[in-house]
Amino acid sequence: MTTVTETAIADAVGPDGTPVLPAPATVGERQTLIERWAERHGVDAAHRLAEAEGLADAVAAEITPDNTLDTYAKSWRVWSRFCTAAGLPEREGSRGALVAFVSWMLREGRQNGTGYAPASASTHLAAAVVGLRERGVQVSGDDQAEARAALEGLAVKLLQAGERRGRGQAVGADxxxxxxxxxxxxxxxxxxxxxxxxxxxxxxxxxxxxxxxxxxxxxxxxxxxxxxxxxxxxxxxxxxxxxxxxxxxxxxxxxxxxxxxxxxxxxxxxxxxxxxxxxxxxxxxxxxxxxxxxxxxxxxxxxxxxxxxxxxxxxxxxxxxxxxxxxxxxxxxxxxxxxxxxxxxxxxxxxxxxxxxxxxxxxxxxxxxxx
The missing domain is CATH 1.10.443.10 (Intergrase catalytic core)
Incomplete structure (x- = not known):
C-alpha cells in the first residue's frame, strides 16, 4: 500500500495548467513516515494513518481524468526517448538533465526528428517531472524552474529567428x-x-x-x-x-x-x-x-x-x-x-x-x- 508524503508534488502544476494530485511515495518513504508516526502517536495509530494514506491514494487515482493520465504516459515516453538518445539514466531528474531535455525537445524531440512547439514541450516537461516524482525521484523545484526558464528563453530565440511552431489557437465557431x-x-x-x-x-x-x-x-x-x-x-x-x-x-x-x-x-x-x-x-x-x-x-x-x-x-x-x-x-x-x-x-x-x-x-x- 502506497502513501502520499511531504515530498509529493502538491504544489506542482499539471500539463493543463491545473494543480496535479500528490504522487504516491516510494516504499522507503512510506516506511519512514510510519516510523515517524509511531514515535509521535504509537504503533497502532501509525498503521491507521498509513491505511488512511492508502485510501487517499486510491481516491486520487479514481478522480484523475483519463486524459490527464494519457498525457502523463505520453510525456514519460518522450522523456524515455530523450534519455536513450542522450545516454542518461531514466530515473535522474537533475538540473542539467531537465535543461537538456527541453533543449532536445525544441531541437529534435518529435518522432520525425523535428522539434516540438514550445507549448508542447512545456506540457511534456511538467508531466515528465510528475512521472519522475511518482517513481521516487527527487526533483527540486529550483531545478524544474530553471528548466522552464531555459524553455522560455529558447522559445523567444525561435521567435526572434522567425520560426513559429504549433497550430496556434483554434478558431471559434460563430x-x-x-x-x-x-x-x-x-x-x-x-x-x-x-x-x-x-x-x-x-x-x-x-x-x-x-x-x-x-x-x-x-x-x-x-x-x-x-x-x-x-x-x-x-x-x-x-x-x-x-x-x-x-x-x-x-x-x-x-x-x-x-x-x-x-x-x-x-x-x-x-x-x-x-x-x-x-x-x-x-x-x-x-x-x-x-x-x-x-x-x-x-x-x-x-x-x-x-x-x-x-x-x-x-x-x-x-x-x-x-x-x-x-x-x-x-x-x-x-x-x-x-x-x-x-x-x-x-x-x-x-x-x-x-x-x-x-x-x-x-x-x-x-x-x-x-x-
Missing part, C-alpha cells in the same frame, strides 16, 4: 458558421446528429470530451428548453447544469435540433436508445449503423468534418464551440460571470477572457475612438 452547418447537414440520422452535436455544444461551450461523456438522461427537457448536466471536464467548474433555451431562429435552434435527432434515433433504430442510460450522442458508420457512444476523438473529428462540409473558411476543432460561445456571448453584451457559469469556467478565468478578446480587439479596445 453564428454564420452555425447557419452554414445547419444548412449543410443532410436529411439523415447522421445529419441530425451532427446538427444537434454542434448547436447544443456551442450553447454550453463544450469541449470534445463533454458530449462524449453525456448520457441521454443528462439532457432533460424543460418548458424553456434543455438542461444539460455536464459531468465531465478538467475542473470542478465543469460539473454544471447548463441551460439551453429555444432559439428565435428555428434553423439554428439547439433544442429543436436535439429533440429531432433523438426522436429519429429511436424511430429508425431500437427503442432501447430512449433509455436514459444510453449515450446522448452516438457514433454512426458510413452505412448508417449505430456503433455506440462517441469518444472525445470522434467528436473532434466530427466537428472538423461538419465544418468542412459546411464550407467554414477555417475548419473548426473540438475546442471551437467552446471558444465561440465565449466571444459570441461577450459580443452580444452578456455578463462575464453569466458566461463563466454557462461554460463552466472559473469566474475571471484567463482563458475565457482571452476567448472574449479575440472578437473585442477592434471595438472593445482602450485605444479605440481616442483620436
Amino acid at each position: 453564428l454564420d458558421g452555425l447557419r452554414a452547418v445547419a444548412r449543410a447537414c443532410p436529411d439523415t440520422l447522421t445529419g441530425d446528429r451532427d446538427k444537434a452535436l454542434v448547436l447544443t455544444g456551442f450553447h454550453y461551450a463544450s469541449r470534445s470530451q463533454d458530449p462524449a461523456g453525456l448520457l441521454a438522461g443528462d439532457v432533460t427537457l424543460h418548458p424553456r428548453g434543455l438542461v444539460v448536466a455536464v459531468l465531465t471536464g478538467k475542473t470542478k467548474h465543469s460539473v454544471r447544469n447548463a441551460k439551453i433555451g429555444y432559439a428565435e431562429d428555428p434553423e439554428i435552434c439547439p433544442v429543436r435540433a436535439y429533440l429531432a435527432y433523438r426522436e429519429r434515433l429511436v424511430a429508425e433504430h431500437d427503442l432501447r436508445w430512449a433509455d436514459p442510460s444510453t449515450p446522448a450522442f452516438v457514433g454512426i458508420d458510413r452505412w448508417g449503423h449505430v456503433t455506440g457512444g462517441m469518444g472525445p476523438d470522434s467528436v473532434t473529428r466530427a466537428v472538423k468534418r461538419i465544418s468542412t462540409r459546411a464550407g467554414v473558411p477555417i475548419s473548426w476543432t473540438g475546442h471551437s464551440l467552446r471558444i465561440g460561445l465565449a466571444y459570441t456571448a461577450r459580443k452580444k453584451g452578456k455578463d462575464g460571470i453569466a458566461i463563466a457559469d454557462q461554460g463552466g469556467w472559473a469566474r475571471h478565468s484567463r482563458s475565457m477572457l482571452g476567448y472574449m478578446q479575440r472578437d473585442d480587439g477592434g471595438d472593445d479596445n482602450a485605444a479605440a475612438g481616442l483620436t
Whole structure:
C-alpha cells in the first residue's frame, strides 16, 4: 500500500495548467513516515494513518481524468526517448538533465526528428517531472524552474529567428458558421446528429470530451428548453447544469435540433436508445449503423468534418464551440460571470477572457475612438 508524503508534488502544476494530485511515495518513504508516526502517536495509530494514506491514494487515482493520465504516459515516453538518445539514466531528474531535455525537445524531440512547439514541450516537461516524482525521484523545484526558464528563453530565440511552431489557437465557431452547418447537414440520422452535436455544444461551450461523456438522461427537457448536466471536464467548474433555451431562429435552434435527432434515433433504430442510460450522442458508420457512444476523438473529428462540409473558411476543432460561445456571448453584451457559469469556467478565468478578446480587439479596445 502506497502513501502520499511531504515530498509529493502538491504544489506542482499539471500539463493543463491545473494543480496535479500528490504522487504516491516510494516504499522507503512510506516506511519512514510510519516510523515517524509511531514515535509521535504509537504503533497502532501509525498503521491507521498509513491505511488512511492508502485510501487517499486510491481516491486520487479514481478522480484523475483519463486524459490527464494519457498525457502523463505520453510525456514519460518522450522523456524515455530523450534519455536513450542522450545516454542518461531514466530515473535522474537533475538540473542539467531537465535543461537538456527541453533543449532536445525544441531541437529534435518529435518522432520525425523535428522539434516540438514550445507549448508542447512545456506540457511534456511538467508531466515528465510528475512521472519522475511518482517513481521516487527527487526533483527540486529550483531545478524544474530553471528548466522552464531555459524553455522560455529558447522559445523567444525561435521567435526572434522567425520560426513559429504549433497550430496556434483554434478558431471559434460563430453564428454564420452555425447557419452554414445547419444548412449543410443532410436529411439523415447522421445529419441530425451532427446538427444537434454542434448547436447544443456551442450553447454550453463544450469541449470534445463533454458530449462524449453525456448520457441521454443528462439532457432533460424543460418548458424553456434543455438542461444539460455536464459531468465531465478538467475542473470542478465543469460539473454544471447548463441551460439551453429555444432559439428565435428555428434553423439554428439547439433544442429543436436535439429533440429531432433523438426522436429519429429511436424511430429508425431500437427503442432501447430512449433509455436514459444510453449515450446522448452516438457514433454512426458510413452505412448508417449505430456503433455506440462517441469518444472525445470522434467528436473532434466530427466537428472538423461538419465544418468542412459546411464550407467554414477555417475548419473548426473540438475546442471551437467552446471558444465561440465565449466571444459570441461577450459580443452580444452578456455578463462575464453569466458566461463563466454557462461554460463552466472559473469566474475571471484567463482563458475565457482571452476567448472574449479575440472578437473585442477592434471595438472593445482602450485605444479605440481616442483620436
